[in-house]
Amino acid sequence: MSLLDIKGLSISFRSVKAVENVSLSVKAGETLGIIGESGSGKTMIGRAALGLLPGGGRVSSGDILYNGESVPGMSNSALRRLRGAEIGMIFQEPMVSLNPALTVGLQMTEGLRLHRDMSRKDAKAAAVNMLDKVRFRDPGAVLRQHPHEFSGGMRQRIMLASVLLLQPRLLIADEPTTALDAIIQREILDLTMEMVKETGTTLMLVSHDLPLVASYVDRVAIMRSGKLIEEGEVGAVMSRPTQPYTERLMNALPVPKTTHVSGTPPLVEARGLSVAFKVKSRASLPWTPARKVQAVNNVDLTVHEGEILGLVGESGSGKSTLGRALLKLVPSDSGNVTLSGQPLGRDFRRQMQIIFQDPFSSLNPRRTVGQIVREGLRHLDISEAERQGRIADILDRVQLPHQTYMTRLPHQMSGGQRQRISIARALVSRPKFVVADESVSALDLTVQADVLELFRGLQAEMGFAALFISHDMAVIEEIADRIIVMRHGEIVEQAPGDTLLAHPRHPYTQRLLSAVPMLERKNGQLTVVYRSFEDTHAATEDVADSMLVEVASGHFVRHASTTPAAQSIKKAFHS
Amino acid sequence: MWTYATKRFLMTIPTLLLVSIIVFVLIRLIPGDPAAIMLGDTDSDTALEAMRSKLGLDLPVYRQYLIWVGNIFRGDLGVSINTGEDIASALVSRFAVTAQITFVAVGIATLIAIPAGLIAAWRQNTPLDFGILFVSIICLSLPSFWLGLMMIYLLAINFGWFPTVGFVSVHEDFVGGVMYLVMPVITLAAVETGVLIRMIRVQTLEILRLDYITHARAKGLSEATVLMRHVFRNSVAPALTVIGLTLGALLGGASVTETVFSIPGLGRLLVDAIFARDYPVLQGCLLFVSFVFVMVNLVVDLLYMLVDPKVKL
Amino acid sequence: MSDATSPKTADMRRAFALPRLLRRANGLIGSAILISILAFTLTGVVWTPFDPIEPDFLARLQPPDGTHWLGTDEWGRDVLSRILAGARTSVFISLCSVSFALFFGALIGAASGFFGGWTDRGIMMLTDALLAFPGLLMALAFMAILGPSKWGVIFALGLAYVPTVIRLMRGSVLSVREREFVEASHAVGDSRLYTLLLHVMPNCMAPLIIMATALFGYALLAESALSFLGLGVPPPEPTWGNMLSESRGQFAMAPWLAIFPGLFISVTLLGINLFGDALRDTFDPRMRETGDA
Secondary structure (H helix, E strand, O other): OEEEEEEEEEEEEOOEEEEEEEEEEEEOOOEEEEEOOOOOOHHHHHHHHOOOOOOOEEEEEEEEEEOOEEOOOOOHHHHHHHEOOOEEEEOOOOOOOOOOOOOHHHHHHHHHHHHOOOOHHHHHHHHHHHHHHOOOOOHHHHHHOOHHHOOHHHHHHHHHHHHHOOOOOEEEEEOOOOOOOHHHHHHHHHHHHHHHHHHOOEEEEEEOOHHHHHOOOOEEEEEEOOEEEEEEEHHHHHHOOOOHHHHHHHHOOOOOOOOOOOOOOEEEEEEEEEEEEEEOOOOOOOOOOOEEEEEEEEEEEEEEOOOEEEEEOOOOOOHHHHHHHHOOOOOOOEEEEEEOOEEOOOOHHHOEEEEOOOOOOOOOOOOOHHHHHHHOOOOOOOOHHHHHHHHHHHHHHOOOOHHHHOOOOHHHOOHHHHHHHHHHHHHOOOOOEEEEEOOOOOOOHHHHHHHHHHHHHHHHHHOOEEEEEEOOHHHHHHHOOEEEEEEOOEEEEEEEHHHHHHOOOOHHHHHHHHOOEEEEEEOOEEEEEEOOOOOOOOOOOOOOOEEEEEEEOOEEEEEEOOOHHHHHHHHHHHO | OHHHHHHHHHHHHHHHHHHHHHHHHHHHHOOOOHHHHHHOOOOOHHHHHHHHHHHOOOOOHHHHHHHHHHHHHOOOOOEOOOOOOEHHHHHHHHHHHHHHHHHHHHHHHHHHHHHHHHHHHHOOOOHHHHHHHHHHHHHHHOOHHHHHHHHHHHHHHHOOOOOOOOOOOOOOOHHHHHHHHHHHHHHHHHHHHHHHHHHHHHHHHHHHOOHHHHHHHHOOOOHHHHHHHHHHHHHHHHHHHHHHHHHHHHHOOOHHHHHHOOOOOHHHHHHHHHHHOOHHHHHHHHHHHHHHHHHHHHHHHHHHHHHOHHHOO | OOOOOOHHHHHHHHHOOHHHHHHOHHHHHHHHHHHHHHHHHHHHHHOOOOOOOOOOHHHOOOOOOOOOOOOEOOOOOEHHHHHHHHHHHHHHHHHHHHHHHHHHHHHHHHHHHHHOHHHHHHHHHHHHHHHOOOHHHHHHHHHHHHOOOHHHHHHHHHHHHHHHHHHHHHHHHHHHHOOHHHHHHHHOOOOHHHHHHHHHHHHHHHHHHHHHHHHHHHHHHHHHHHHHHOOOOOOOOOOHHHHHHHHOOOOOOOOHHHHHHHHHHHHHHHHHHHHHHHHHHHHOOOOOOOOOO
């Protein structure tokens, strides 16, 4: 018998249907992935199973049976007995899903004390035990702390522990790792699976990322615009998708670009670039010196004409700051940047442009598409006729026919369309160099694939060079000729794309790469695999005194300066 | 935590310094020669000169300021031109009257507004919510002087339930004092209740949307526990700042309400000083009121620190 | 990538949905009240049933009747005529003082937030110090300097509200300044002034409009309060506040003298508050309430 049985479920918000006629069942002990992009209604199914639809939402038809009992028909007190104790839920944003005003201990034990009627002491002991299982070093101390004292990954581990503490039979995890960096994302998913297996909990994993989820679940259900379009055993769905949409979701997996390392001359060169930010904490006295955070530390970087240089790193690695420092959008403390060998003069901005991350904040909401794109030409000395010609031309090139889109306002367009406008604004002046800062990160995977393809096409046609910044190794693999890996403000490895993918030398690069899901065909079955690397021991992590060493042609790795390879370079340098 | 407290405390020093300069400058900007006002009708230039030098008005402005600030530190705010009363002691006795009314009014407003605001948000878009909102917007739209006058007309003159105007200290005659307090307190509390209800409702609505509230519900907690444990603290903390602002503003003298009910409070002292062109009193009042305001805000910020764990370091 | 519409999208839609304002009950009632008051005020500019200032000793302290709908005062002047004439003065004063505060406050606040550095620190320190005086008190102090007159009230209220507007404007500029389209403007090489005027300021208007509505209410109330205390517009020119003030002597026998002007103030404030709420809901539901009058 199935644990959760969803029968012809429809959920509506006033007149809008968020979920339409979905039937799905989850058997006890299995793991089910519910996959869908924004607006697919995937989140609402989980919420409805707990009777926790957000304001204005209601089950308009159909039923959800938990253990044979109808959830929408339950009384409030029956629902409360169900929540937490029978069905647990983990939320997407670890930063906002724990109450900032209460200690972790209180939030972990309140459910236990309610459902299991435990004493304060026993509940605390259980919480300590569970935190230990999710690998906190000092669980007792964690209980006394407040959520803001933990990083996103740690908070998600606390969430996991506090939900599993009640031993629910069904765990609904709603995009539990989307807000986290790739490496931590896998750690959390691995940990979740381990715990779920150990306790025999049934798991419903809600996500936008089919490739990521595929290796963790038994079955998947694909949702699109509120409808369930495909469902089945994960290997079967992936190997023989019946819907083109499912195929598109899988195509979001990286197809590494065949890289051509061109012999073109250097276009943009940075030498010894450093940027530091002053940070003042709230609890400082007026005379306390501001703490300096070195966002970019002594970076050398060269972008050749017509190449796409990929820059990958986690949040806080300094990659965006580096991109902005190249364009002088943030002041650098030391180092210099040259364009075609010349220092940046008065009108370098015509030659160097930037495409931003957030399609909602990068366009002035009060200006039309035509006006926004025209901004890119403001400081160009050309005739009005040519201006209009160029605007129309670039809009057509980004596949937003100018006749239709010229007078639209940003809010009338989708995220993908808005990102195209951002691209058009940057390219309309025909720059030689473009920084693309996380330019596809805020988009759904299928839209992301389209925009990447567009970008690649434009680059081939117009021949500009680009620095493509992303936290997502999969995106970088797909677009970059050469790849730079950055961490803590420094470059740790740099190599042509295919070299880096095949022979990563730095342990950090290896960990980044092994967090990227890959498709592999085995006996006609498509499966998701992860790369694994032998420990090369070649590079050392987190050493204060370190330097980039060329280990093969064009392949640089950060080594501790005490390693033999580095020593020999040093010697050659000094003699 | 102590660093933050120290910092917050030290920050009040430049503010108070700047405030004292503003007060000093404002008073000097008032047209008319204080010496002439003190002398009354006189044509004698020598008498005027003598008076000016006696008042220290012939000294350079910065020295006048320094002398004034020096005196303030000794607790000497000068004497009233009109009555010769010591200003410092007048301020203290008037403040005691204002404080009685203000604390009671703000206390009542808070006690009504917090549950009302929480419940309105919790039951958003229900008749209960609309009812609470309607009452609060009416409270907010009644000018205090008119509400006061209407109450005097209805409750005091027509029904005779309360004495019309005036003030008796509760220390001297408790029941009588309370009777005099009722109407001014209602007048002050009405507006503040309206402001606070709306503010707490908006705060609470915002908190209720957050994931940690859904998380709390997903644990199976009862609505009462969710409201009291998870919503209350987070939505009331910001309201603390507004309560502080209100308290500070009202302690500075609810001149209008005090005028309506003929209460000898700080606000009335200030208005009378303006009418009488009693500059030393006006100067003392402005300084004292802003001092109280700054101090109340300091206390509120320090209290906030106890509620907001992020500041504890 | 969550399922719910992202708050940013929702914001955008809201910002472009002015007609929606009228679909809200509070927006509709508020607008209706404000339009009626405006019509009433305009009537007062061109016509009043009786002369609002000339005494008529034959008609002293008459209760409301067919001739004098709202009664007469101790000088025999028609209360309705005086309320009509008072609307003109009260509304004029409020509009002028709010415009004054908005103009200077927005300019100084925007410059302070956008350019930062020492200018910002200096301006903010002064603003904080000025905000240490409760609003009405500041106005009282300015009245002591400017003396009771119509323009005195305008400047006193305007000056008293400038620091509040500076604070608000600086705050919104600081948040808009972080948006990527501002960086895009830097990236194409626009001057800082151009970026401020074209990209930053227009996107700071929503909170400013909401603030303007609230300030208009405060100003109307403060004008009445000042006049009530005898520090506002001096008699015989009527305002709603000084009518209330003058009513205090007789209102045990002639309550209509106090009831009607106060009723007009209350209804106007109710309209402003309802309209302001609707504006706030339409533009930005997360805008915080800020205290005093």
